[in-house]
Structure formats: structure tokens, C-alpha cells
């Protein structure tokens with residue numbers, strides 16, 4: 001059999017480059033659910049996503065940057081198949097362990113990233129990505145969005161939630177201080193420190209930049225919701 005190995009160009013962004021929080025660290029992966037459950041309700045958030053993308057029992061969905069499976073596990077109970085994709089083996093191991101314990105057999109895991117995951121099956125009904133896209137610098141975010149567009153059926157939905165800045169640039173100091181302090185109050189000192197790392201070393205950007213990228217790759221923004229000035233939800237449809 002003539003199996004050609006995919007050649008990765010030398011200019012390709014290295015998705016496993018260590019910038020910001022190191023999710024390949026098994027200690028971070030082990031503590032992730034504990035840490036995050038101090039300021040998130042995984043089940044409630046997942047129900048909201050399921051409702052916003054109108055996930056049906058016959059649907060297939062990809063979760064890109066799925067982490068320990070915050071969305072994957074509830075989604076697998078609600079639809080035909082979930083493709084759980086993450087660049088970190090440690091995070092994916094936690095997700096697999098939870099799927100096993102829940103007795104869910106309709107989850108396919110892939111250790112891959114926004115820029116490397118090759119979807120082999122039919123185009124999917126929906127893609128979900130929660131607090132993950134900010135790991136890519138802006139140019140590569142647009143490439144990732146185009147790749148997601150190509151994995152969806154026409155009419156398919158992309159649900160994107162991320163740390164995206166919806167405040168005017170001149171108020172960045174007070175907004176970022178408020179975010180760090182608020183996180184410290186809600187989730188403790190270690191999450192406040194992670195927030196500092198996020199701001200300093202990861203690639204969150206402004207909403208008007210993300211709006212442009214989403215539309216330029218061919219999506220229609222159906223909903224754009226902002227509960228906080230540094231978190232945004234987009235529900236986009238593939239035209």
C-alpha cells in the first residue's frame with residue numbers, strides 16, 4: 001500500500017509549543033475539574049450549549065480543545081457521536097476516563113489540534129470549542145476557523161466560547177485587573193495566577209477581530225452574547 005506521510009511545512013505554527021498554562025502537565029490535568037468547578041457549572045453550561053446549537057439525537061459533533069470533557073460527556077448522552085479532540089494527552093486521558101466511568105461508547109478521541117486534526121468521517125452537524133481557540137495567535141485562529149468551516153455540513157453550527165475582549169482598548173488596565181481580582185475571589189489564588197498567565201502569555205484578542213475572522217471564512221454570526229467584558233459566546237452557521 002502506498003501510504004504518503006503528510007508533510008508539515010516548516011512555517012506551520014507548532015500547536016504543542018508551550019505558551020501559557022501547560023495542559024500537558026498531568027498535575028494540571030488532574031486538578032482541572034476541581035479548579036474549574038469553582039467558577040463553572042459543567043452540566044448547566046453543557047445544557048445551554050446543547051440548546052443553543054439545537055443538538056439532536058441523530059447529530060454528530062466535534063469538540064475542538066475538549067480538555068477533560070466538560071462538554072463531551074453531556075453531549076454524548078444527547079447525540080449520536082462525539083469526536084473529542086485535544087492537543088494534550090493528559091487532558092484527553094481524563095476525558096477518556098470520565099467516558100469510561102459513564103459507560104459512554106459513542107465518543108471518539110483524537111490527540112490533535114485545531115491545525116492538525118483531520119476529520120475522516122462525514123461532515124458534522126456541529127462543532128463546539130470552549131476556552132481553547134485563544135491558544136493560537138491571530139493568523140492561525142483564522143486558519144483554524146476555516147478548517148472548522150470545512151468540517152461542517154452546510155447549515156451546521158459552530159459554537160465558540162472564549163476569552164475575547166469586548167471592552168475599549170483604553171480601559172484595558174481596569175478591565176484586566178477586575179478580571180484577575182474577580183477570579184481570585186471566586187476561585188482562589190491559583191486561578192488568579194492562571195488568569196495572569198493567560199493575559200500575559202496566551203492570545204486572547206478583541207471581539208471585532210474575531211467577528212471579522214468568523215465572517216471572512218464564510219460563517220454567518222447568528223448570536224453573539226457577552227455576559228462579561230472578557231468572555232464571548234458566538235453561535236455561527238455555515239452558509
Ligand SMILES: C[S@@+](CC[C@H](N)C(=O)[O-])C[C@H]1O[C@@H](n2cnc3c(N)ncnc32)[C@H](O)[C@@H]1O
Pocket residue numbers: 015023024064065066067068069070071085086087088091112113114115129130131132135136
Ligand atoms: C482551558 S482548557 C478548555 C478545555 C475544555 N474545552 C473546557 O471547556 O473545559 C483549553 C484546552 O485547549 C487545549 N488546546 C490548547 N491548544 C490547542 C490546540 N492548538 N488544538 C486543540 N486543543 C488545544 C488544551 O490542551 C486544553 O485542554
